[in-house]
Structures are given as structure tokens and as C-alpha cells.
Amino acid sequence: MRASTKAMNCDAPLARRGFVAFVRIVRIVLCILWVGEPLAAHALPTFDDVRTQWRSSDWLLLSRDGVPLQRTRIDRTERRGDWVALADVSPALREAIVVSEDKRFYEHSGVDWRGAAAAAWANLWNTRTRGASTVTMQLTGLLNDDRERSGQRSIAQKANQAVSALWLEHAWRKDQILEAYLNLVPFRGETIGLSALSITLFGKAPSGLDEREAAIAAALIRAPNASYAKVGERACRILRDMQAPERCARLAAFVQLAFARPAPVLLSVSPDAPILAPHLARRIASETHPVAGARVTSTLDAKLQRFASDTLTRTLVELNAPAHPRNVHDGAIVVLDNATGEVLAWVGSSGALSDARDVDAVLARRQAGSTLKPFLYAQAIDERRLTTASLLDDAPLDLPAGGGLYIPQNYDKDFKGWVSVRTALGSSLNVPAVRTLVMLTPHRFAKTLTALGLPLDQSGDYYGYSLALGSADVTLLSLTNAYRALANGGVAAPTVDVVRRPLSPAAQQRVFSSDASYIIATVLSDNNARTRTFGFDSPLATRFFSAVKTGTSKDMRDNWTVGYTSRYTVGVWVGNADGQPMWDVSGVTGAAPIWAAVVGYLHRRVPSVAPRAPAGVVQTRVTFDGNIEPARNEWFVSGTQTPIVGLAANAGPADRAPAVSRVTTPGRAMSSANAAPRIASPTDGTLFALDPDIPAARQRIVFERASGSSSRSRWRLDGKPLGGDERVLWLPWPGRHVLELVDADGMSADSVHFDVRGATARETALPGGTKSDTPHHGVTPSNAR
Incomplete structure (x- = not known):
């Protein structure tokens, strides 16, 4: 100028x-x-x-396609937002x-x-x-x-x-x-x-x-x-x-x-948007230490993250409906890309529904429940100890442990007798899993879990046989990634949450063979195999290929559903951050509907197809002697196939006793082949110890007449009639009891004395302020599912 x-x-x-x-x-x-x-x-x-x-005073977490997800403040001296265009x-x-x-x-x-x-x-x-x-x-x-x-x-x-x-x-x-x-x-x-x-x-x-x-x-x-x-x-x-x-x-x-409004430390991307990824933002901040004004691109899918968060919130609200509250307030969801390990969704809590919304439930350690069983059977198949057609005895089992006897129970408190491995895993039966761990040993199984990336702090001997039922504490992220190893043919690899160069192949580790991984996938995707526990119509039955497992820890404190499709692995946990037990919530009613909704969203336009059978497996038509299970086509590791499966000559009929633990003291032997009424079970002097982790209404003691006893005899307990069925399931109550069989004239033909122990009455507050006297029991088998 x-x-x-x-x-x-x-x-x-x-x-x-x-x-x-x-x-x-x-x-x-x-x-x-x-x-x-x-x-x-x-x-x-x-x-x-x-x-x-x-430079903003915050750093910004972006989705994989650049959509802002989360803002976290770093500069505490001044608060500056993003630059605003006029x-x-x-x-x-x-x-x-x-x-x-x-x-x-x-x-x-x-x-x-x-x-x-x-x-x-x-x-x-x-x-x-x-x-x-x-x-x-x-x-x-x-x-x-x-x-x-x-x-x-x-x-x-x-x-x-x-x-x-x-x-x-x-x-x-x-x-x-x-x-x-x-x-x-x-x-x-x-x-x-x-x-x-x-x-x-x-x-x-x-x-x-x-x-x-x-x-x-x-x-x-x-x-x-x-x-x-x-x-x-x-x-x-x-x-x-x-x-x-x-x-x-x-x-x-x-x-x-306006002046009274608290200035938040953690902000959503915009005032009208929800806070979408606070827990992943904290994790990334602790690992990468971003500076003020930084923009970090994560692997999250913004739309999937929002859908997963909304689904979790909606399901928990439904579970706590005033008519039937279930006392479940927290949850978490992880979605992984099978091929890359990229974290596509990371929902660490239920937000406003939680009293501990800052706790990242994706990284919190919880008992795994039955979600560890697929790895147990995969190892047994790899070691050629079992096939999915092998028969396991689902009957009462007492194992010596450091503090006494370990007595595993099934979730539904009933035993199924002889079952195949396919049925045992699909229906999540506990006793067959424990029998399998006896073959493998807890020490060697713990090494397998550690190789998968699960954070076991102790050796297998510390957990003992309860490791088969998920007594170890794991995180949702590590558990979901372990299932991703099954989806990838047995190869475990780290997850990725920030966009960067691919990980070195050296970070990968083969844990299972592709043959065993494929066979496990055929079980976890088999709706027929899970019908004994879950029925035909459950959220686990998707319209596309998916391999899935549920788990429920002791006292219904942790509830899991983890599974994979051909492209994604999804893990869901629900429970309470403070460890309170839920009320009648299992894997199929708590976490499973959330899991089903997320995988349905992921495959709403993208198909999920079953994996191809690897060269090392063969399919064979299998027939079971005695019609223990229907004939079917079964997958085997090549060289282990057998067309006929039956029991050994010395294998007796499986004991179908109920779930109450039984320790028998010396007493009268059972009578059989006698026309006079005789009691076969329980024997005189039996001590029943009740399970503290099983709802009282779900536990039963079985009363059975000896073979050949008169069908006209009637049961009487503590002087009160119980009916005339050959087999009676009785709701146990603490104390000393006298069980009798009376003849047609009402005279006592046989009697036994038994005790029910480990139970004290306590007042339990019910919704609405009422109280109920509920027995509190005292033995500790797991009820994982």
C-alpha cells in the first residue's frame, strides 16, 4: 500500500x-x-x-473413520475447546x-x-x-x-x-x-x-x-x-x-x-452427543500419554459403539423392570475383528445405570464360569484323549481336595447319565468337564489358558479341579480374545485398539491345532447339542453361523456370553461392579440377548459362513450302543474316528442322583430283590450338605425304593405322608429327619435316618420391603453354566 x-x-x-x-x-x-x-x-x-x-486443552479420541468419540482434558491451567468456524x-x-x-x-x-x-x-x-x-x-x-x-x-x-x-x-x-x-x-x-x-x-x-x-x-x-x-x-x-x-x-x-453447572473433566464430543468411549480413552491415555490438542485415531467403529452401548442399557433396564427386578446394574461389551484383532467396540460400563460407572468392566477381573470349557475340550481333543463322540459319565463325583471333598454340580441340579463330549460341552454340563480336567490335570490346563492370554495369577494346582468350571478370574477383553484364537484356527494374537502398523507375526502363538479348533466350533455352533440345558429356542441360536458359549459364576455374580462368527468375536458380561449377586440371571437370560443383538447388527448385511473343514479332520457316521444318544455324523481328528461308541463291559449305569452333595456314613446295606418295601436311597446315617451357591428352591434330595419293593408302599417323612411314587424329589430342609416306607396297612416296613446340614435360617429382604426366612446353605461346589 x-x-x-x-x-x-x-x-x-x-x-x-x-x-x-x-x-x-x-x-x-x-x-x-x-x-x-x-x-x-x-x-x-x-x-x-x-x-x-x-491447541485444545483436551485430546480427542476418533473412531477408525475419523468420527470424534471422546474428549479428555489434559491442560489443567486453561480450558480450551476446538477451534470454531464463524x-x-x-x-x-x-x-x-x-x-x-x-x-x-x-x-x-x-x-x-x-x-x-x-x-x-x-x-x-x-x-x-x-x-x-x-x-x-x-x-x-x-x-x-x-x-x-x-x-x-x-x-x-x-x-x-x-x-x-x-x-x-x-x-x-x-x-x-x-x-x-x-x-x-x-x-x-x-x-x-x-x-x-x-x-x-x-x-x-x-x-x-x-x-x-x-x-x-x-x-x-x-x-x-x-x-x-x-x-x-x-x-x-x-x-x-x-x-x-x-x-x-x-x-x-x-x-x-448457568454458573452453578459443574465443568466436566471428561466431555463428550459435542454437548448433544453421549459420552461414547470414556474407558477406552482412559486406557489409551495411560499407555500413549497424548498431549493437549492431540487427535488419536482408534480402531472403534462409531456406529457399532453407539449400538452396543444402547443395547446394553436397554437390556439392563428390561432386566430391572419393577415387576420382576433382577438386581443387575452393570455390564460390558467387546467386539474384535477376527483377522486383525482390532477392537471395534469397547463398552466399559452401563453409564448412568451403574453406581461405579468409572470402573472399566472390560478390564475388571471376574470368575469365568463355564466359558473356559471349550478350551478344556480343545486341549483334550488335541491330546487325543477324547473325541466329541466319547462318552463321559455325568453322575455324582467326589474328588479329594486340600480342604476336603470337591463335589461339582450341574447348573440345573440334575445329572444326565452317560453323555457324549458334544452334549457335555453344548449343554455346559459340569461333572463331565471336571472328569476331563482329571485327565489333563489342572497344572497343564492352566498353562494352556495362560498361552491364550488369560491373566491367571496362580498355578493350576492352586485352582484345582474347579478350574474346569471357571474358578479363575479373567477379564472380558482377554476372554474374548481367547475365543478369537478359536475363530482363527487355534492361533492367539494380541488385540489392537489404536490405528498403527500391523503387529509382528512373532506376536502370534499357536495354542490349538486347526483340527481341534474346527471341531470345537462345530460343537459351539450346534443348537442340537445345547438343547438339554438351553432348549431349541434360545438367543444362542442365530440365523447364521456363530459359535457361542455362556457362563455363570458362583452365586450368579458374573454372567457371560462369548462367541464368534466368521468375521467377529463378541464378548458380553453383565453383573454388578460391587460383586453383589444377581437374582435369577443366567448366561442365556442376561448376557446372551445382548450378544445376539450385537452379532445380529454386525451381520445385518454381511453373511457369516461356517469355516471350512481343515485337511486333518474327517466326518464319520456314529452309532451309540444302547441308544445312549441318537446316531449322527460326527467330526474327528483323522485317525481317531470310530463308527460305534459304547460303554465298557464294567461300566455300570450312570447314577442320576440329584444335585445335593452326599457323604455316606456306614450303615445298613440296600436291600434288593425283596418283596418287602425297602429304601434304596438314601442309606441310613447319610449326611447331606447343601450348596450355598444354589437357590434353595432348586435343590432336591432323591428318595428311591429298592428294586423289587412292593409298589403299594407309601413314603412318610417325619410322620407326614409324601406319596407313593417309586422316586420322590424332596426339597431339603436343615435338621435331622426320619424317612419311612409304610406298607398297605400303614405300618412302617423300612426307615432310615439322615441329616441335612450346613444351613441356617436368615431373614432375606424381598422387593417391596417384605421379608422371607430362607435357608442359607454351606457347601461350595460351582454352579457354572
Whole structure:
């Protein structure tokens, strides 16, 4: 620009006539300073530099396709949001800023000559008046020292600011000046810029501010630390200047409410969006230590993350319906990509439904329940100890343990007799799993689980035979990734939660053969195999290929469903973060519906097909002697196939006794082949120890007549009749009892004495404030499912 042009701009005529000579003197002095100090322009950055160098006080977690998911604050000295484009600022706020700070913003060239002259003239006469700093002049102060705050300045500083403003107006457009000003101007306390103010004070984006909110924001620029009453007064004056005086009604109360809003440390991406990934954000922050303003791209799928979170919330609300509350308030979901190990969804808690929403249930350790059984049978198949057609005895089993006897029970408190491995795994039977672990040993099985990445802190001998039923504590992430190993043919590999170069192949480890992994997949995807426990119609039966397993830990404290399709592995946990037991919630009623909804969403447009059989397996038609199970086609590791499966000559009929633990003391032997009524079970002097983890109403003791006893005999317990069935299931009650068989004349033909121990009555509060006397039992077999 030529000097003549500058002089012409400086000598532009004034609209007002009063103190004309004084105004001209001020303008001439400023023009001389402007022409005489050309280096001042070099101290001011370009608009693009200012916008590029802006740093939020937070770091931002992005989804795999760049969608913002989560904002986490790092800089505690100042709160700054993202840079806001002027087009994303509400028109009301732009008007309020101009009205309150610079009414002739769009008319002057950086300095409001009339305002400056009026202020200088008033200062000469000690008259109180508003300041003369324009928006452009204030911006130059922010650019020269981004920590400079409003306050008194000397005449020289004012003059230098005015000169810089003239240079800035020459280099920047008006919209750029106003945009930068709104992003750099300090507001109340630590808040810098409109984005941070709008979210923390009003809970909305800058584009959504109405006239009243805009006036309050503008009022805070002049007096950022004033009381809410003073801010309200100034905001009302601004509203009158905006021709909106009706918005002054109840303004002071509105300001007070806005100031009372707590400023969150963890923010959603926008005020209207939910907080989608707080737990993964914390994990990434602890591992990568991002700096303020960083944008970290995760592997999460934003739409899937939102769907999973909503599904978890909706299911827990349904489980706690007032009519039938289930006392389950927490949950977690993990979705993994089978091929890459990328984490596609990470829902760490149920949010507002939880009393411990900051606890990341994806990483919390919980008892695994029956979810470890597929790995147990995979190892047995790999070692050629079992095939899926092998028969296991699902009958009462007492194993010596360090503290006495370990007596495993099935979830439904009944025994099935001789069953195949396919049925045992599909229906999640406990005793066959324990018998399998006896063959493998807990020590060697624990090594397998550790190779899969499960965080076992102790050796297998520490857990003992209960390891077959999931007594070890695992995390949802590690358990889900272990199932991913089965989906990948037995190869375990780490997960990935931040977009980066692929992991080295050395990080992979083969744990199972592809043959054993495939055979396990055929069981976990076989709806017929699980019917004995789950029935035909359950959430586990999907319309596409999926291999899935449930698990429930002791006392219904942890509830799992983990499974995989051809492309994804999904793990779900529900329970309570504080460890409280749920009320009648199992894997198929708690976690399974969530799992089914998520895999259904994943495959709503993408098919899931069963894996191809590897070269090392063969399919053979199998027939079971005695019709123990129906004939079927079965998969075998090549060389282990057999067309006929039967019991050994010395294998007796499986004991189908109920789930109550039985320790028999010496007494009378059972009579058989005798026409007189005789009691076969229990024997005299039997001690029954009740299970503390099984609901009292689900436990039974079986009373049976000896073979050949008269069918006309009747049962009598403690002097009260029980009926005449050959086999009676009795709900146990603590104490000493006398069981009798009476003949047709009502005379006692046989009797036994037995004790039910390990139970004390306690008062249990029921929903609605009522109480019930419920037996509290005292033996500890697992009821994993």
C-alpha cells in the first residue's frame, strides 16, 4: 500500500462535528506511528497460522473413520475447546459481540476513530465512559500475548495496539478477525474461547446459543469474574441493544443456574452427543500419554459403539423392570475383528445405570464360569484323549481336595447319565468337564489358558479341579480374545485398539491345532447339542453361523456370553461392579440377548459362513450302543474316528442322583430283590450338605425304593405322608429327619435316618420391603453354566 493511500484513509472525514480538532490530532499521531513503524506488521501472524497453531486443552479420541468419540482434558491451567468456524457460531452471538464490544466493527479499519476520540476527550476531563478498544484492537493484544487479560493500559500501549489493529485489518478479512477473536478471547475463570464457554456454561455447541445465552457470553468478556447479578445486568443491557428486551425476564436466575453447572473433566464430543468411549480413552491415555490438542485415531467403529452401548442399557433396564427386578446394574461389551484383532467396540460400563460407572468392566477381573470349557475340550481333543463322540459319565463325583471333598454340580441340579463330549460341552454340563480336567490335570490346563492370554495369577494346582468350571478370574477383553484364537484356527494374537502398523507375526502363538479348533466350533455352533440345558429356542441360536458359549459364576455374580462368527468375536458380561449377586440371571437370560443383538447388527448385511473343514479332520457316521444318544455324523481328528461308541463291559449305569452333595456314613446295606418295601436311597446315617451357591428352591434330595419293593408302599417323612411314587424329589430342609416306607396297612416296613446340614435360617429382604426366612446353605461346589 502506498503512503498516499494510507494518508487518505487516515484523513477520512468524521461524521460528527464536536471536538474535531482533537480528533484530527489523535488520528494524525496514529497515522504517523503506523507509517513510521512498518515492522509492527511482522510481529502479527497470519490467520492460517493462528488457526493451525491453536491447541485444545483436551485430546480427542476418533473412531477408525475419523468420527470424534471422546474428549479428555489434559491442560489443567486453561480450558480450551476446538477451534470454531464463524459459520458455526449462532447469529445471535455474533450480533451480541458486535453490539457490546464494537458497534462499528464492520465500518472502521481497525480503529473506531469516533470512539477513540470520545474516550480520549473524556479522559482529559475525567469523565467516565466506555473504552474505545475495537474487536480488532483486542485481538492484536491477544495475538501479541495470548495470556494478556483485560485491564488498564498506558497511552503508548494503546497507541501501539491501534497501529497493530490497522495492520491487521489490512492483512485479514473481517470474518477472520471476528472468528479468531471468538476463539481466543478469555471468558470466566480458566475458560478460553467460545467453544469451551458454550459447552461448560450452557451445555450446548456455539451454533445453538440463543439471544439470552449470547448476551450472557458477551457480558462475560467485559467482566469475566463479576457476580452473576452484575453479569445479568450487563446482559440485559445488551439484549435491549439487540432489540430483545423481553428476554431480560428472570435473567438473573438463569445466569445463576448457568454458573452453578459443574465443568466436566471428561466431555463428550459435542454437548448433544453421549459420552461414547470414556474407558477406552482412559486406557489409551495411560499407555500413549497424548498431549493437549492431540487427535488419536482408534480402531472403534462409531456406529457399532453407539449400538452396543444402547443395547446394553436397554437390556439392563428390561432386566430391572419393577415387576420382576433382577438386581443387575452393570455390564460390558467387546467386539474384535477376527483377522486383525482390532477392537471395534469397547463398552466399559452401563453409564448412568451403574453406581461405579468409572470402573472399566472390560478390564475388571471376574470368575469365568463355564466359558473356559471349550478350551478344556480343545486341549483334550488335541491330546487325543477324547473325541466329541466319547462318552463321559455325568453322575455324582467326589474328588479329594486340600480342604476336603470337591463335589461339582450341574447348573440345573440334575445329572444326565452317560453323555457324549458334544452334549457335555453344548449343554455346559459340569461333572463331565471336571472328569476331563482329571485327565489333563489342572497344572497343564492352566498353562494352556495362560498361552491364550488369560491373566491367571496362580498355578493350576492352586485352582484345582474347579478350574474346569471357571474358578479363575479373567477379564472380558482377554476372554474374548481367547475365543478369537478359536475363530482363527487355534492361533492367539494380541488385540489392537489404536490405528498403527500391523503387529509382528512373532506376536502370534499357536495354542490349538486347526483340527481341534474346527471341531470345537462345530460343537459351539450346534443348537442340537445345547438343547438339554438351553432348549431349541434360545438367543444362542442365530440365523447364521456363530459359535457361542455362556457362563455363570458362583452365586450368579458374573454372567457371560462369548462367541464368534466368521468375521467377529463378541464378548458380553453383565453383573454388578460391587460383586453383589444377581437374582435369577443366567448366561442365556442376561448376557446372551445382548450378544445376539450385537452379532445380529454386525451381520445385518454381511453373511457369516461356517469355516471350512481343515485337511486333518474327517466326518464319520456314529452309532451309540444302547441308544445312549441318537446316531449322527460326527467330526474327528483323522485317525481317531470310530463308527460305534459304547460303554465298557464294567461300566455300570450312570447314577442320576440329584444335585445335593452326599457323604455316606456306614450303615445298613440296600436291600434288593425283596418283596418287602425297602429304601434304596438314601442309606441310613447319610449326611447331606447343601450348596450355598444354589437357590434353595432348586435343590432336591432323591428318595428311591429298592428294586423289587412292593409298589403299594407309601413314603412318610417325619410322620407326614409324601406319596407313593417309586422316586420322590424332596426339597431339603436343615435338621435331622426320619424317612419311612409304610406298607398297605400303614405300618412302617423300612426307615432310615439322615441329616441335612450346613444351613441356617436368615431373614432375606424381598422387593417391596417384605421379608422371607430362607435357608442359607454351606457347601461350595460351582454352579457354572
